[in-house]
Amino acid sequence: MTRITMTVDGATVSDDVAPRTLLVHYLRETLGKTGTVVGCDTSNCGACTVHLDGQSVKSCNVLAVQADGAEATTIEGLASDGELHPVQRAFHECHALQCGYCTPGMIMQSVDLLAENPDPSEEQIRIGLEGNLCRCTGYQNIVEAVRTAAKEVRS
Amino acid sequence: MTAVEEAPVAEIGRDRRRKEDQRLITGRTRWTDNITLPGMLHVAMVRSPFAHARIVGIDTSEAASSPNVTAVFTGADFGEELGACINAWPITPDQVTPAHSPMPADRVAFAGEIVAVVVARTATAARDAAELVDVDYEELPAALDLKEAATADETGGPIAHPDLGTNKSALWVFDSADAGTGGDVEEAIAKARADGVVIEREFRQQRLIPAFMEPRSVVVDPTGEQLTMWSATQIPHIVRFALAATTGVPESKIRVIAPDVGGGFGGKLQTTPEEWVVWALARRLGKPVKYTETRSESLVAGHHGRDQWQKLTLSAEKDGTVTGLKVELLADLGAYVAVVGGGVPVLGAFMFNAIYKFPAYHFACQTVLTNKTWTDAYRGAGRPEATFGIERMMDELAAELGVDPLEVREKNWIGHEEFPFTTVAGLEYDSGNYEAATALAKEKFGYAELRAEQRRRRESGDPVQLGIGVSTFTEMCGLAPSRVLGSLDYGAGGWEHASVRMLATGTVEVITGASAHGQGHETAFSQIVADRLGVPFEAVEVLHGDTQIAAKGLDTYGSRSLVVGGEALVRASDKVIAKAKLVAAHLLEASVDDIEFSAGRFNVRGTGQGMAIGEIAAAVFAAHDLPDDMEPSLDSDATYDPVNFSYPHGTHLCAMEVDTETGAVRMRKYTCVDDVGTVINPLIVAGQVHGGLVQGIAQALWEEAVYDDAGTLVSGSFVDYLLPTAADTIDFDLGHTVTPSLTNSLGTKGVGEAGTIASTPAVVNAVVDAVRHLGVDDVRMPCTPQRVWQAIQAAAATEGASR
Ligand code: FES
Ligand code: FES
Numbered sequence: 001m002t003r004i005t006m007t008v009d010g011a012t013v014s015d016d017v018a019p020r021t022l023l024v025h026y027l028r029e030t031l032g033k034t035g036t037v038v039g040c041d042t043s044n045c046g047a048c049t050v051h052l053d054g055q056s057v058k059s060c061n062v063l064a065v066q067a068d069g070a071e072a073t074t075i076e077g078l079a080s081d082g083e084l085h086p087v088q089r090a091f092h093e094c095h096a097l098q099c100g101y102c103t104p105g106m107i108m109q110s111v112d113l114l115a116e117n118p119d120p121s122e123e124q125i126r127i128g129l130e131g132n133l134c135r136c137t138g139y140q141n142i143v144e145a146v147r148t149a150a151k152e153v154r155s
Numbered sequence: 156m157t158a159v160e161e162a163p164v165a166e167i168g169r170d171r172r173r174k175e176d177q178r179l180i181t182g183r184t185r186w187t188d189n190i191t192l193p194g195m196l197h198v199a200m201v202r203s204p205f206a207h208a209r210i211v212g213i214d215t216s217e218a219a220s221s222p223n224v225t226a227v228f229t230g231a232d233f234g235e236e237l238g239a240c241i242n243a244w245p246i247t248p249d250q251v252t253p254a255h256s257p258m259p260a261d262r263v264a265f266a267g268e269i270v271a272v273v274v275a276r277t278a279t280a281a282r283d284a285a286e287l288v289d290v291d292y293e294e295l296p297a298a299l300d301l302k303e304a305a306t307a308d309e310t311g312g313p314i315a316h317p318d319l320g321t322n323k324s325a326l327w328v329f330d331s332a333d334a335g336t337g338g339d340v341e342e343a344i345a346k347a348r349a350d351g352v353v354i355e356r357e358f359r360q361q362r363l364i365p366a367f368m369e370p371r372s373v374v375v376d377p378t379g380e381q382l383t384m385w386s387a388t389q390i391p392h393i394v395r396f397a398l399a400a401t402t403g404v405p406e407s408k409i410r411v412i413a414p415d416v417g418g419g420f421g422g423k424l425q426t427t428p429e430e431w432v433v434w435a436l437a438r439r440l441g442k443p444v445k446y447t448e449t450r451s452e453s454l455v456a457g458h459h460g461r462d463q464w465q466k467l468t469l470s471a472e473k474d475g476t477v478t479g480l481k482v483e484l485l486a487d488l489g490a491y492v493a494v495v496g497g498g499v500p501v502l503g504a505f506m507f508n509a510i511y512k513f514p515a516y517h518f519a520c521q522t523v524l525t526n527k528t529w530t531d532a533y534r535g536a537g538r539p540e541a542t543f544g545i546e547r548m549m550d551e552l553a554a555e556l557g558v559d560p561l562e563v564r565e566k567n568w569i570g571h572e573e574f575p576f577t578t579v580a581g582l583e584y585d586s587g588n589y590e591a592a593t594a595l596a597k598e599k600f601g602y603a604e605l606r607a608e609q610r611r612r613r614e615s616g617d618p619v620q621l622g623i624g625v626s627t628f629t630e631m632c633g634l635a636p637s638r639v640l641g642s643l644d645y646g647a648g649g650w651e652h653a654s655v656r657m658l659a660t661g662t663v664e665v666i667t668g669a670s671a672h673g674q675g676h677e678t679a680f681s682q683i684v685a686d687r688l689g690v691p692f693e694a695v696e697v698l699h700g701d702t703q704i705a706a707k708g709l710d711t712y713g714s715r716s717l718v719v720g721g722e723a724l725v726r727a728s729d730k731v732i733a734k735a736k737l738v739a740a741h742l743l744e745a746s747v748d749d750i751e752f753s754a755g756r757f758n759v760r761g762t763g764q765g766m767a768i769g770e771i772a773a774a775v776f777a778a779h780d781l782p783d784d785m786e787p788s789l790d791s792d793a794t795y796d797p798v799n800f801s802y803p804h805g806t807h808l809c810a811m812e813v814d815t816e817t818g819a820v821r822m823r824k825y826t827c828v829d830d831v832g833t834v835i836n837p838l839i840v841a842g843q844v845h846g847g848l849v850q851g852i853a854q855a856l857w858e859e860a861v862y863d864d865a866g867t868l869v870s871g872s873f874v875d876y877l878l879p880t881a882a883d884t885i886d887f888d889l890g891h892t893v894t895p896s897l898t899n900s901l902g903t904k905g906v907g908e909a910g911t912i913a914s915t916p917a918v919v920n921a922v923v924d925a926v927r928h929l930g931v932d933d934v935r936m937p938c939t940p941q942r943v944w945q946a947i948q949a950a951a952a953t954e955g956a957s958r
Contacts, residue, residue: 018279028189033182034182034184034186034188034189035181035182035183035184036182037184037186037188037369037417038188038370039368039369039370039450040450040872040873041449041450041451041872042450042451042872042873042874044872044873044874045368045450045873047368074182075180075181075182076181076182076183078181079181084180084181088180088181091176091180092172092173092176092177092180093172095172095173095838095839095841095842097176097179097180098418098673098674098675098842098846099367099368099369099415099416099417099418099672099673100175100176100179100180100184100415100417100673101186101367101368101369101417101418102368103179103180104182107180122886125881126880126881126882126884127881127882129880129881129882130880130881130882131880132880132881133368133873133878133880134368134881135366135367135368135418135420135846135850135878136368136418136673136842136846137842137845137846138842138845138846138847138848138849138884138887138910139845139849139880139881139884140845140884140886140887141841141842141845142881143881143886
């Protein structure tokens with residue numbers, strides 16, 4: 001067991017974890033952050049995407065011990081003071097989710113994409129979301145949501 | 156009064172944002188895998204690596220003595236309490252159906268089948284210990300290739316279940332001459348051979364994997380008087396029924412809950428070995444038990460879809476008028492006959508004739524057992540296969556005659572003035588307007604311009620050629636009239652149930668037997684009830700997916716929720732209104748005949764007097780002053796059995812660019828005009844179409860479940876099974892025409908599967924069209940660059956040889 005201490009969605013947490021524990025399992029099982037989900041076992045789907053020190057990562061691809069000392073944000077910590085993040089709002093407005101299983105990862109990845117490129121073209125959005133699979137929406141409204149959020153953030 | 160005055164803001168047709176979204180975009184979700192209960196145990200499955208093998212022995216001792224392991228079981232440890240996986244639709248009386256134990260004790264029939272389970276305090280401990288279970292197998296010859304398996308009786312090839320002595324499960328035949336719905340197809344073909352056109356083709360429907368994003372998960376809590384199962388399923392009611400029927404627990408002691416479910420597409424329309432094993436474990440151990448599959452397990456053990464060989468013969472007169480269609484199918488069931496199983500290709504039997512006036516039709520489907528993952532419904536279920544077959548054939552007929560593919564379709568389709576129309580397959584299409592949808596699609600697509608560009612590129616010898624693909628499809632939705640299901644020997648009915656409860660504080664609780672998993676029922680059904688009862692959209696709460704709340708239901712599949720479930724809602728609402736009207740008359744001291752109901756108010760005709768439905772609900776709750784013989788309740792139920800299917804249709808046009816030097820394909824434009832009848836929520840409809848299109852396009856271009864010679868699924872992870880990403884797809888151009896269905900009050904037809912059904916042939920037709928001038932008349936799906944390139948090379952070789 002290894003002791004790790006980190007900030008998750010603004011709260012400091014500290015636990016003993018087995019060295020092989022994946023960050024996503026630590027979030028879900030130890031912390032109860034079940035908003036973040038698992039969709040695959042090959043790091044292909046992006047359903048588990050969270051932010052670690054401001055960068056998006058696939059949390060199934062990071063060991064909990066690697067996140068020691070880091071600041072993590074999950075979908076559950078994205079809204080602030082009861083205000084939805086513009087990307088969350090845009091997903092709702094543009095009907096960019098159906099079953100919603102890919103949605104936490106898709107939103108976290110979109111936030112990261114816009115942080116890097118506040119004014120992406122359709123092409124850049126599509127490539128920026130390539131690591132996140134959605135089986136329901138056909139992506140069209142997700143792309144539209146990212147565009148809409150970009151506009152809102154810029155203005 | 157005009158309709159506009161009556162309903163100032165109609166909810167039906169409005170692009171309401173979804174009620175479901177709030178929790179899903181903030182992570183406040185209830186996926187089955189999120190559930191933890193006190194003392195809960197975790198399960199890992201030990202699965203067979205072999206496609207077909209005898210289980211000689213299983214040594215569980217090392218696993219059982221591992222830290223934190225509670226128990227290890229094999230099939231031999233359970234008797235009948237394990238129950239069985241059922242086939243609800245034996246398609247013929249003599250169907251050969253292998254017994255399907257959730258965990259067989261003696262023999263495995265596909266790679267991925269469960270042979271042992273480890274139960275432990277944590278999922279990690281269970282998985283670690285599962286590695287230590289030592290299974291001794293004796294490999295048996297495996298039936299893998301569909302065509303070879305179909306002829307194994309004659310050739311002496313491997314038999315998937317040796318005790319059955321054959322791989323042939325059932326032969327299902329429909330013949331229009333025998334049924335009295337049309338002429339003799341052999342006659343039509345013979346006549347066309349002498350003096351007409353005969354097109355013969357063989358198409359392959361590759362095997363696909365539904366690949367819903369949420370892996371399947373199940374939790375069973377055996378504490379308490381009722382046993383509760385949470386499952387990531389589309390069909391909580393059917394699961395409950397099947398558990399009772401096969402495990403001996405009374406149905407009244409079973410509660411099944413489908414909480415938030417992350418997509419299904421038919422893939423969660425199943426009664427699974429995993430559910431049955433976890434059910435048995437929880438009962439045996441007396442503790443809550445959870446199992447969540449890994450993605451690799453999901454791909455190998457969740458049922459697959461499609462997988463057919465289609466031999467098609469179409470006869471026509473020289474002017475392109477079709478005279479007959481003969482369909483001979485081989486359908487791969489995999490190792491077992493799944494819950495709908497052989498019924499999936501049979502659904503296609505009614506759709507091969509599509510929108511065309513075939514005078515003669517013959518359909519024969521042989522279902523075949525193999526040692527591969529079992530197959531069952533996948534989005535469209537039987538109808539995409541049929542639509543692909545006929546729409547490819549209509550393009551081939553057009554090419555043979557040298558006419559535009561839309562021209563040959565128009566010559567043969569049912570004219571809008573010909574409805575209702577009884578088809579050669581015996582269905583009555585109530586409404587449709589193929590001319591209108593096609594005209595709009597052509598205009599939006601820029602059909603003439605793209606044809607002109609195609610000509611230019613051909614003439615200039617551009618290495619990148621343009622192809623235009625057409626698909627004018629229809630489908631049957633709203634499964635299903637119970638009598639029709641009965642005539643097809645399906646094991647259940649096709650009705651749906653709804654309850655409307657008027658709460659004392661003014662809100663309305665709506666309960667539906669449909670079970671949503673991404674479709675947006677909470678929003679769309681709220682719109683329907685809000686309009687019907689004249690209450691605010693926000694005041695309606697839709698509940699579903701729990702057999703203790705939605706006590707009756709037949710769940711969600713086959714685009715039935717709106718068409719069948721929505722009609723049940725309308726009828727339950729109307730019963731509420733009828734009861735409230737009596738109360739209104741009583742309280743307003745008027746005759747019932749003088750009460751008019753509109754926009755949520757009961758008014759006395761010709762007076763200014765009236766009461767809102769909410770006021771009446773409060774008065775009924777108090778029950779101080781009701782008509783004499785009236786129960787103090789407005790709450791109403793309705794169970795609706797549809798009288799017919801509904802028949803959405805549409806015209807899809809696709810432009811593909813094909814690099815003739817590399818075989819690479821690129822989608823240039825996709826336009827679809829769908830007629831799904833009355834639209835309740837255009838946003839949700841567009842979302843269904845987008846998602847459906849991408850699944851159909853993915854079949855055309857990318858997806859295929861591939862087995863190696865040993866029967867191992869080589870596309871067994873998301874690295875190898877190619878789901879499309881945002882970067883692979885384009886924005887689609889959507890349009891609608893509205894020809895309401897005449898068989899339900901709202902005029903809805905269903906939209907869940909349209910995109911998937913229509914798009915696959917549109918894309919393949921476009922790919923073939925791009926290279927037809929090079930001698931290519933088919934490309935096997937998925938149309939990968941390699942396949943396209945090979946088709947071009949093969950055509951060049953044939954042309955060269957014949958020159
Ligand atoms: S669960 Fe992390 S990428 Fe799929
Ligand atoms: S909304 Fe269902 S997977 Fe994306």
